[in-house]
Amino acid sequence: MIPVSSHVERRAEVTERIRAETGIDEAMIAALVDGFYARVREDAILGPVFAARIASWPPHLEKMRRFWSSVALMSGDYHGQPMRLHAPLPIDAAHFDRWLALFEATARELCPPKAAEHFIERARRIAESLELGIAVNNGVLLGTGERYRRGNEPAPAQD
Numbered sequence: 775m776i777p778v779s780s781h782v783e784r785r786a787e788v789t790e791r792i793r794a795e796t797g798i799d800e801a802m803i804a805a806l807v808d809g810f811y812a813r814v815r816e817d818a819i820l821g822p823v824f825a826a827r828i829a830s831w832p833p834h835l836e837k838m839r840r841f842w843s844s845v846a847l848m849s850g851d852y853h854g855q856p857m858r859l860h861a862p863l864p865i866d867a868a869h870f871d872r873w874l875a876l877f878e879a880t881a882r883e884l885c886p887p888k889a890a891e892h893f894i895e896r897a898r899r900i901a902e903s904l905e906l907g908i909a910v911n912n913g914v915l916l917g918t919g920e921r922y923r924r925g926n927e928p929a930p931a932q933d
């Protein structure tokens with residue numbers, strides 16, 4: 775069996791390499807998360823979805839910093855189940871397009887180009903898999919490249 779310490783060391787090496795190549799650090803992640811959610815909260819499409827679920831923002835922002843540290847730097851700081859929490863939300867392709875547009879604009883504004891691309895590439899992949907999961911939760915199996923739009927659910931069986 776491979777000793778645990780070697781996994782830990784390997785992950786630390788990956789984190790160091792990403793930091794060196796992109797310049798991403800905890801301060802950049804904090805600025806990105808805070809800047810992004812400030813826009814989200816004011817957004818006409820996304821704001822109400824968050825307002826309905828988030829009673830107190832500081833713990834959510836703290837959680838999102840840990841999430842992005844895990845995703846972008848492989849820090850292992852976040853343990854959660856985003857799919858379970860997003861599956862029941864009343865959202866579809868339009869929300870994901872808006873989320874990504876705001877995230878990409880914020881990342882390009884606040885981060886150097888390599889770091890911005892690193893965040894954006896991961897955000898797109900995660901957004902796609904969340905959209906697929908939400909579709910499945912609503913009884914829709916999307917084909918490759920297909921988007922989930924509410925109103926496309928199969929009609930309930932007649933009997």
Ligand code: HEM
Nearest residue numbers: 820823824827841854855856859865869870873897900901
């Ligand atoms: C349509 C776009 C999205 C909307 C409206 C949305 C909305 C939300 C809401 C309302 C919550 C709080 C859930 C709760 O605590 O009950 C949440 C949590 C979260 N979201 Fe999203 N989200 C979206 C897209 C994304 C994307 C693309 C990502 C990742 C790149 C993401 C990552 C997360 C994470 C990590 C949490 C915390 C889950 C936990 O509590 O462990 N979300 N989101």
